[in-house]
Every structure is written in C-alpha cells, then in structure tokens.
Ligand SMILES: Cc1ncc(C[n+]2csc(CCOP(=O)(O)OP(=O)(O)O)c2C)c(N)n1
Ligand code: SF4
C-alpha cells in the first residue's frame with residue numbers, strides 16, 4: 001500500500017446478486033465526472049439473466065483515459081461468492097488495497113496470492129447496511145467516495161437524483177445514512193494515509209454550464225448520437241447483446257429527432273427495412289452484433305449491387321457463433337471486409353475510442369450516402385458499453401448528403417439510374433420524382449437498371465461500383481483526414497484498428513516517458529485501403545507492431561494483403577475477452593526498440 | 606405542366622419492358638389486373654412503388670410503370686415496410702411467389718401481418734418454384750412429384766389465407782389471374798384498405814404445372830365473402846375449396862406508425878432538419 005497521491009487509479013467493485021455493485025460503480029463514476037475526473041467504467045456480469053454476481057471496473061484519472069490499466073489498485077468485495085469468475089479480468093497490482101465484508105470468509109486464492117494481510121481491510125459493510133435498512137452498495141459507495149476524496153455533498157446529490165429518477169424516493173433517506181456510515185468507516189484509513197488515494201482534479205462543477213464541460217457517455221450512445229447528428233433518421237434492429245442498448249437508447253429519442261425506429265422480426269428484416277427506407281430517401285442504419293451481422297450479409301450485397309446507402313453497425317462480441325455475448329473481441333474484421341459474395345466493394349470503418357464513436361459514425365453515414373453504398377461500422381462490446389467521462393464532444397462535421405436526380409424531362413432519353421460516370425456515382429432519383437421511373441435491382445443490370453447478363457454490362461457496372469470507392473485515394477487530404485490517426489514519431493510504430501487504439505496510445509506515451517520514441521497509427525477507414533496514405537504515415541518506420549484482439553491475426557493478414565509494410569513486422573495479438581493492455585503493448589515496444597537482429601515476423605502475447 | 610387531364614388507362618402503367626415469363630403464365634394476368642387497378646385509382650405513376658423478391662413472380666416491378674425494387678428472395682416485405690414507413694406519401698405494393706412469401710420469407714409474412722403497415726401484398730401462388738424449374742413449394746400438394754422430391758413433399762401445404770388470419774392480417778383475399786377484372790377490384794380494395802392487405806392470387810405455371818391450365822374451369826369466383834368475426838373467416842377458408850376467390854376478411858386496425866408525410870420529394874430533406882442540443886445535454890453528468 002503506497003501513500004503516494006496518484007493521478008490515476010483503478011478500482012474493482014464486486015458482489016453477488018442483489019448487492020447493487022454496478023449501481024454503486026455508476027454513481028461513483030457520475031460523482032467523479034462532476035468532481036472533474038476523467039474516467040471509465042466497464043461491467044462484468046455472470047451468466048445469470050438477472051441478478052447474479054457482477055463487477056464494476058472503474059478507472060479514474062486527471063487526464064482522458066480510453067482503456068483499463070493493467071491492474072487494479074483497489075478491490076472492494078461485498079462477498080467472495082463466484083469471485084473466481086472475474087479472476088481473469090481483475091488483475092490485482094502488488095500495491096492493491098482490498099476491502100471486504102468481515103463475514104466474507106477466506107480470501108480467494110488469486111487475492112491471497114498478491115495481497116498481504118496489511119493491505120486487507122475487513123469491514124462490517126453488510127451489518128451496517130442492515131442496521132439502516134439500506135443496501136450494502138451505499139455503504140461501499142460512501143466508503144469509496146471518501147477514499148477518493150470526493151465531496152460528501154456531491155455524492156449525496158448524485159444518490160438523491162438516482163433514486164428520484166427511478167421514482168424510489170423512499171430509498172433516499174436510508175441510502176444517505178448508509179453513505180455517511182461508509183464515510184465514517186473510511187476515516188481511520190484516511191487518517192493513517194494522510195489523505196485520499198487520489199488528488200481531486202480541477203474544480204468541481206456546480207451548475208449545468210460547468211458540468212457540460214464533461215460528458216458521461218458510452219460508445220453505443222455516441223454511435224447513436226453521431227448517426228442522428230449526421231442526419232440519420234431511420235433505424236431497424238433486432239435485439240442482440242451488446243447492441244441492444246443502442247437501440248433502446250434511440251427508441252424513445254429518435255421521434256423527437258424527426259426519425260423512426262422499428263423492432264424487426266430478425267436481422268434479415270432489419271437490413272432489408274433499412275434498404276427500403278433508404279431507397280425512399282431516408283438515411284438509415286441498423287445495429288447488431290456478429291450473429292446478426294452474419295444474417296445481414298446477403299442484404300449487404302444487395303445494397304452494393306442496387307447502390308443503396310445504408311449503415312450497418314456491428315458491435316462485435318466474442319465469436320464465432322453465439323460465442324461470449326457480453327464480452328469484447330475484434331473478430332469480425334474479415335467478415336466485414338469480405339462478407340458479401342461476389343466482388344462487392346463496400347465501406348468498412350471503425351471508431352477507435354468512445355469519443356470517436358460519434359465522429360466516425362457520422363463520417364461513415366456521410367460516405368455511405370455520398371458513395372451510394374453500404375458502410376459497415378465495426379464497434380465492439382468494449383467501446384459500446386464502456387461508460388466514459390470525456391470532454392464535451394464537438395458535433396460531427398459530416399452530414400448525409402446524397403447526389404439526387406431531381407427531375408427527368410419527358411423528351412430526355414430514359415433515366416439511367418446506374419449511369420456510368422467519371423467518379424462512379426450516378427444521381428439517384430427517389431420514388432416520387434416525376435419522369436424518372438425505374439426498378440432498382442439485385443440482378444446485374446445495365447445503366448437503365450434493366451436486368452442484364454451481358455459480359456459488357458457486368459464489367460462496366462463492376463468497374464463503376466469499384467471506382468466509387470477507389471476514388472477515395474484521390475480525395476484531398478483535408479477531406480480524408482479522419483481516415484487514420486497518428487501520434488508520436490520514431491522508427492518503431494504500433495498500428496491498431498478499433499478499440500485496441502486506447503492501449504496502444506497509452507503505451508506510446510509511457511514509452512516516451514522512458515525515452516523510447518515510437519508512433520502510433522490507428523486506422524479508421526479499413527475499406528477501401530489507402531495505400532499511399534499509409535505509406536506516408538509509415539515513412540521512416542523500420543519496425544511495425546501490429547496490435548489486435550484476435551487469435552488468428554485478422555488485422556495482420558489484412559495489412560499484409562493490401563499494404564506495403566516495413567521489413568520487420570511484430571504481431572502482438574490475443575483473443576478476447578482479455579483486453580489488450582497498455583503494458584502489453586509497452587513490452588512489445590521495448591522489445592521492438594531494442595531488437596538487434598531482424599525478425600521477419602514475430603508473435604508477442 | 607398544364608396538359609389536359611385524360612383519365613389514365615391500364616396501358617399507361619405498363620413500362621414497355623418485355624416480360625421474361627413463359628407463354629400462358631398466370632403472372633401476365635396479375636400484371637394486367639395490377640395496371641387496371643392503378644388506372645382505376647388514377648395513381649400518379651411516380652407515387653407508386655412495387656417491391657418484390659426473387660422468382661418468376663418477382664420480375665413484376667420492372668414491367669409496371671412505377672418505381673420498383675427487385676430485391677432478395679424472400680425479403681420483399683421488409684423492404685416494402687421500410688419504404689412505406691419512410692415514405693407514407695407512396696402507394697407501396699409488395700409482390701412475390703409462394704416460395705418467396707410462404708417459405709424463405711415466411712417469418713416476414715407473419716410479422717408484417719401483425720405489424721399492419723399500409724402495404725398491399727400480392728402472392729402469386731403457382732404451387733411450385735417456377736424460377737428454379739419445378740421444385741415443390743410450400744403450397745404444393747403432398748403428392749406433387751418432382752426431381753428434387755420424387756415422391757412428392759408428402760406433407761400438407763401451407764394455407765396462406767389461414768396463416769394470414771392467424772397472424773391477424775387486417776385484409777385477406779384470394780383472386781385468380783384468369784379473372785383479371787375481379788382481381789383488379791380486389792387489388793383496388795386492398796390498396797384502399799388502410800393497413801396490410803394480403804391478396805393471394807392463383808397464378809398458374811403452365812410450364813411446370815401444366816395441369817393448372819384446368820384451374821379456370823374449377824375456380825369459384827366470389828365464393829369467399831367478408832366475414833363478421835375472425836372465427837367465421839377462418840371457418841370459411843377451411844370449408845371453401847382451395848380454388849375459390851373473394852375478400853374474406855377486413856378489419857379496421859391502426860396501421861404501423863410512419864414518418865410524417867412529405868408534400869414532395871424535395872421536402873424530405875427539410876423535414877429532417879432538427880435541433881439536437883437536447884441530446885448533448887443528456888450526457889452532462
Ligand atoms: C437466398 C436464395 N436462395 C435460393 C434462391 C434461388 N431461388 C430463386 S427463385 C426461387 C423460388 C421461386 O419460387 P416462388 O417464390 O414460388 O416464385 P415463382 O418463380 O414460382 O414465381 C429460388 C429457390 C435465391 N435466389 N436466393
Ligand atoms: S416457369 Fe411457370 S411461373 Fe415461371 S414464367 Fe414460366 S410459366 Fe410462369
């Protein structure tokens with residue numbers, strides 16, 4: 001146990017069914033946001049449908065954080081029931097402080113292995129709660145709030161607000177009393193340590209204008225917001241973890257935003273409803289996860305063939321098959337890239353942090369509409385369900401804008417829905433446009449959209465559909481700036497896509513503190529590949545570390561197939577749900593920096 | 606545009622694209638009935654959209670002078686639903702075969718009946734997979750022997766009308782392509798019905814079911830009559846011969862909620878513009 005004030009702390013709060021530890025975690029995070037912290041929260045739950053053991057994993061810091069640290073500094077357990085289920089996810093640091101109910105019994109092996117007796121506090125958490133007719137999570141919250149130096153008034157206000165919103169006012173009084181008991185429990189420890197575990201950052205917010213400087217947002221909500229900001233107005237979806245909460249967040253809001261949401265009977269219906277609405281002129285999306293996305297690939301191909309814009313959000317979970325529904329993995333890259341049968345060029349993008357979920361979604365919708373082509377957005381459970389304290393996110397600058405054909409004169413030649421144009425994009429006449437009647441088709445067709453099995457038509461239309469996307473390589477850099485993110489410099493580079501960027505960015509910062517200079521490249525646009533653009537980002541790079549959360553190295557194979565890579569490539573990969581951590585990438589960075597001999601390819605774990 | 610207003614003729618609703626159908630195919634009669642219905646209603650062509658799946662029947666949109674969507678096998682209904690909910694100003698029809706609607710798209714059929722979007726569905730039932738050359742379909746007779754099932758399917762056929770009723774469709778009817786006038790009337794009623802209208806059409810496939818040429822001798826037109834209760838409608842469908850036509854069920858039920866109705870295509874973009882600052886505020890801690 002150290003007494004050094006940290007700028008960054010990780011806490012795990014666990015308990016079995018009914019202990020309310022997830023709520024305690026969320027309330028702690030909310031208070032932290034008001035107190036001026038940055039931070040994040042992920043949850044881990046057992047297999048039970050409702051109740052069951054759960055863990056709130058929290059990180060708070062004075063600077064923005066995108067991912068969990070390698071280990072936890074504080075573990076608060078209401079009991080040890082089924083604790084082993086979290087063992088793989090809650091890696092305790094050597095300086096861990098363990099707080100546990102005094103009745104919880106013997107320490108689980110994994111806790112005993114790292115924590116010495118001095119760092120274990122056994123407290124009457126349940127007993128105090130029972131006395132007050134309150135829940136144990138409120139005692140825990142009071143204790144942790146005090147330990148983190150949070151103002152008691154702020155904590156009380158957050159708790160009050162929580163119960164008022166839930167219309168459970170009768171819980172307020174006992175809960176506030178339990179908070180107070182928790183705070184009192186922490187006093188001896190605070191005294192012994194000479195203060196809280198982490199310094200309080202900046203000024204706490206007192207009014208709305210102040211509080212708005214920080215947002216509390218999840219990746220799924222950020223995706224939904226980006227979609228609406230860009231002008232998306234139609235959503236169809238079928239419930240699937242971990243995408244459901246995005247649909248449920250949208251359902252009560254999309255009407256006020258001028259749109260409509262439909263719960264479809266399955267994912268086949270969802271994607272086809274989206275294509276129907278988009279054919280009618282409404283920018284549209286569906287949100288799903290791997291199993292649902294698998295069902296949608298035929299629709300994806302139809303969108304490509306019929307040139308109908310659509311946004312498909314895949315919030316990836318561990319696969320294949322039903323996999324591990326509640327946990328994260330970057331395993332759908334290959335499916336997203338190659339999914340549809342035939343040569344079916346479509347857009348594939350991935351947001352690389354919670355904040356970016358908003359912006360990359362808006363960009364994806366913008367591109368889909370502009371290129372009249374489906375876009376797949378690969379988010380994942382980690383980004384989607386992570387509740388994050390961020391700076392206020394500026395509105396996305398991109399809008400859904402489609403090149404329309406607004407009328408067809410009667411004496412003109414017949415309207416060509418799939419006219420061969422220089423950039424491959426043909427002006428689209430929406431139903432209701434006089435004179436431009438046509439039938440869009442999933443059959444190969446000629447320029448007028450009439451079915452055709454002729455070699456020439458197939459070749460010309462294939463080429464046109466391909467050209468729409470290929471042209472992105474020639475777009476001006478300003479318009480393509482969002483395609484990738486680069487940070488740092490040096491001969492060693494780490495490259496990631498999607499949520500692995502968080503750990504990589506942190507690793508590159510830690511490496512810089514050690515005097516190792518490296519760059520990090522995060523790709524957001526995965527298809528079409530931007531060969532020249534990446535070449536420029538890789539200029540001067542001699543060793544490249546490819547980081548991904550995939551067993552087989554899908555990203556590595558994608559990079560090898562479509563890009564020129566430096567001589568030395570290190571593949572740093574692990575399957576989900578174990579997260580890619582900053583120190584895992586740091587180790588790979590250190591090795592790559594020191595590497596004398598030239599390996600052509602190595603795997604780091 | 607101040608051309609003298611002539612009442613539209615059915616021929617005005619033909620696109621001029623030459624159908625791929627075999628000579629004598631029942632689907633010609635469906636096309637004729639559809640264009641008669643449009644002419645009768647005087648629908649502006651650009652305000653009509655016909656959505657279909659895959660099959661011989663699925664080819665119909667391109668033959669109609671309207672907007673069309675020839676999508677995936679089995680998926681006409683979700684496309685039509687998305688289109689209608691997004692564009693309530695359009696008259697939306699969905700069309701498909703017995704395989705399209707009752708087999709690969711059966712789930713959509715059931716749930717579209719329940720959802721009740723303001724769409725008219727035309728199921729061209731020939732009791733066979735025409736396009737893929739003669740396999741048994743969900744409406745084939747148990748003893749319909751074909752290369753893929755030499756003994757015949759050996760299981761009872763789906764009763765589309767009964768399935769529609771059980772799924773609470775708000776308008777259920779059967780027509781015959783050999784009687785395009787009666788069929789046109791049914792289609793007009795279906796389009797005028799403010800909800801999901803299921804119209805099954807007996808549409809012979811002389812190529813793979815030559816015996817269906819006899820249907821014209823056996824069809825009992827108008828035998829089905831609008832029932833007062835759902836039980837009565839079901840009983841009627843069970844009791845009546847399969848080759849009978851008419852509207853058997855009509856019920857007022859709120860159609861699936863739609864977007865606001867645009868006055869014109871141009872208005873679509875302006876209708877979508879909304880102030881969204883309230884969403885940002887919801888993320889304040
Ligand atoms: C996903 C998929 N599976 C199979 C097919 C092949 N296929 C095309 S049409 C058809 C059946 C058509 O039968 P029906 O719907 O009764 O239409 P009909 O041709 O008789 O009018 C099949 C199986 C396809 N196009 N797509
Ligand atoms: S195969 Fe049968 S259904 Fe298809 S076009 Fe020929 S006659 Fe009509």
Ligand SMILES: [Mg+2]
Nearest residue numbers: 702703731733
């Ligand atoms: Mg058929």
